[in-house]
Amino acid sequence: MGSSPHVKFLMMVSRLVVDNFFGVFAVAVAAAVVGRAWLIRPEEILDQMLTLPRVYVFLAVILAAALEKMRRMRRLRDVYLVEYGCFRPKPCYRTPFATCLEHAHLMPYLVDEESVAFAMRLLERSGLGEETCVPDAYHYMPPDRSLKASRDEAELVMFAAVDDVFAKTAVIKPADIDVLIVNCSIFTPVPVFADMVVNKYKLRSDVKIMNLSGMGCSAGLVSVGLARKILQVAPADTRVLIVSTEILSSQYYVGTERAMLLPNCLFRMGAAAMILSNSPSEARFRLRRVVRTVTAARDADYRCVFQEEDDKGNTGIRLSKDLATTAGYALKNNIAAFGPLVLPATEQLLVALSLLKRRLLRGRAKVRLYRPDFRTAFEHICIHAGGRGVIDEVQDGLGLSDDDVEASRMTLHRFGNTSSSSVLYELAYLEAKGRMKKDDRVWMISFGAGFDCNSVSWECVKPAGDADGPWAECIARYPVQLPEIDKDIRTTLASTVKVWGNEFRR
Numbered sequence: 001m002g003s004s005p006h007v008k009f010l011m012m013v014s015r016l017v018v019d020n021f022f023g024v025f026a027v028a029v030a031a032a033v034v035g036r037a038w039l040i041r042p043e044e045i046l047d048q049m050l051t052l053p054r055v056y057v058f059l060a061v062i063l064a065a066a067l068e069k070m071r072r073m074r075r076l077r078d079v080y081l082v083e084y085g086c087f088r089p090k091p092c093y094r095t096p097f098a099t100c101l102e103h104a105h106l107m108p109y110l111v112d113e114e115s116v117a118f119a120m121r122l123l124e125r126s127g128l129g130e131e132t133c134v135p136d137a138y139h140y141m142p143p144d145r146s147l148k149a150s151r152d153e154a155e156l157v158m159f160a161a162v163d164d165v166f167a168k169t170a171v172i173k174p175a176d177i178d179v180l181i182v183n184c185s186i187f188t189p190v191p192v193f194a195d196m197v198v199n200k201y202k203l204r205s206d207v208k209i210m211n212l213s214g215m216g217c218s219a220g221l222v223s224v225g226l227a228r229k230i231l232q233v234a235p236a237d238t239r240v241l242i243v244s245t246e247i248l249s250s251q252y253y254v255g256t257e258r259a260m261l262l263p264n265c266l267f268r269m270g271a272a273a274m275i276l277s278n279s280p281s282e283a284r285f286r287l288r289r290v291v292r293t294v295t296a297a298r299d300a301d302y303r304c305v306f307q308e309e310d311d312k313g314n315t316g317i318r319l320s321k322d323l324a325t326t327a328g329y330a331l332k333n334n335i336a337a338f339g340p341l342v343l344p345a346t347e348q349l350l351v352a353l354s355l356l357k358r359r360l361l362r363g364r365a366k367v368r369l370y371r372p373d374f375r376t377a378f379e380h381i382c383i384h385a386g387g388r389g390v391i392d393e394v395q396d397g398l399g400l401s402d403d404d405v406e407a408s409r410m411t412l413h414r415f416g417n418t419s420s421s422s423v424l425y426e427l428a429y430l431e432a433k434g435r436m437k438k439d440d441r442v443w444m445i446s447f448g449a450g451f452d453c454n455s456v457s458w459e460c461v462k463p464a465g466d467a468d469g470p471w472a473e474c475i476a477r478y479p480v481q482l483p484e485i486d487k488d489i490r491t492t493l494a495s496t497v498k499v500w501g502n503e504f505r506r
């Protein structure tokens with residue numbers, strides 16, 4: 001239905017009024033007060049004040065000062081992202097599909113043809129490209145799952161990310177870090193990774209350290225939430241360093257259970273480091289909202305990402321077939337709390353009206369609830385690059401366009417599922433493409449074992465000066481055209497598995 005310019009204008013005005021209701025209300029009240037005060041002469045006001053007993057005036061002044069002091073003391077400080085950095089893998093860590101296939105066949109373990117074909121089919125359909133990287137340990141035959149290999153991988157990826165963030169924030173030195181939070185889900189050595197970072201960068205002896213483990217891919221945003229709680233009440237100029245990673249070396253699954261083979265296909269090496277502060281100087285983003293939703297009370301959700309042994313005793317992570325649906329459910333719960341904090345009033349009003357309509361027409365007609373348009377609240381959305389299925393689910397659930405999910409799909413294609421660091425690679429993609437502008441709002445969504453959904457929103461204070469970062473060498477090639485995924489087509493690589501298998505056996 002075409003609408004006339006008058007209707008468009010009226011709609012624009014009503015949107016402005018509804019979205020800025022409190023502002024409009026405050027202006028109206030202020031206007032009324034000024035209007036009334038206008039009628040009273042200043043001498044009258046002064047006379048009335050002078051008739052008050054002195055002690056009342058004195059008490060009023062003291063009370064006002066005390067209230068102001070209390071307000072200042074209770075006010076939570078704003079939190080800022082000063083800078084972030086990501087590990088950029090060298091080409092020697094690449095694992096093209098053909099290498100994975102060859103590797104699977106040369107593996108000394110009893111990996112049957114069917115499992116190899118299944119893994120290759122998943123790989124081709126997963127949304128990962130040919131340039132994703134795995135640690136050295138995976139390039140060995142058999143994979144090196146030793147503690148040393150895991151430590152080597154941890155040092156490589158974490159230190160590269162931390163070096164990157166310190167290189168970008170020339171004014172902040174390791175000695176300026178007051179709090180350190182490191183998160184890694186599936187591997188936790190003794191001493192923990194946080195100690196490893198303290199030792200490498202010789203952080204101060206009074207640094208507060210925390211090491212989060214077992215929280216899956218959402219742990220990076222959980223760390224941001226934790227840092228925010230600390231910074232809101234810490235003295236001014238407190239700095240928190242967060243390091244988010246997943247160490248894969250010890251996790252290569254060597255059995256034949258399909259649900260446990262999936263992580264081998266999806267997870268790739270990666271790490272990100274962030275410096276957060278409660279001082280706005282040098283800040284690049286302002287932290288706006290953090291909302292965490294835990295659905296672990298539901299048994300199916302709790303077992304959705306589960307580390308265990310298969311019936312032959314091989315340890316691995318079992319990913320449920322229903323993971324994408326579980327993620328959709330968790331997101332629904334999450335946005336029920338997050339939406340009211342970020343959506344403009346018009347969108348909230350439309351949701352409320354559709355709820356009311358549904359209630360009034362209950363039993364008589366089926367009313368679809370209004371799906372709020374989150375693009376009215378955010379210019380950019382970074383969805384955890386958990387796998388093609390996860391991104392599809394969020395895109396469908398929120399009604400997003402292909403452009404809205406480009407950063408997530410391209411990150412999955414170039415870097416794979418890098419777990420808790422993936423949303424930072426996505427932010428780096430947007431910046432490398434030069435799409436981030438001052439005042440732009442960003443929504444990061446992550447999911448993780450538990451099950452857990454996290455939303456974090458940022459506002460850009462200062463866009464990146466250049467496109468340096470993990471995308472520096474390849475950004476010109478992106479976005480790439482992703483292959484059409486047809487349910488009925490058995491892909492080429494998977495169908496060549498049998499032929500290759502026979503060749504290898506000869």
Ligand SMILES: CC(C)(COP(=O)(O)OP(=O)(O)OC[C@H]1O[C@@H](n2cnc3c(N)ncnc32)[C@H](O)[C@@H]1OP(=O)(O)O)[C@@H](O)C(=O)NCCC(=O)NCCSC(=O)CC(=O)O
Nearest residue numbers: 125126216217258259319320321323386387388389448449
């Ligand atoms: C794996 C996929 C790319 C496959 O896509 P397809 O288009 O091929 O879809 P599909 O679902 O029909 O799957 C193809 C075949 O794989 C099988 N299949 C799929 N997922 C499976 C699973 N988890 N366990 C066992 N089998 C599985 C299907 O039964 C089917 O087999 P057949 O053909 O024989 O019928 C997609 O399903 C996907 O992205 N899923 C989500 C991946 C995921 O769990 N990511 C989160 C990681 S955890 C994370 O990020 C958070 C954390 O760790 O904390």
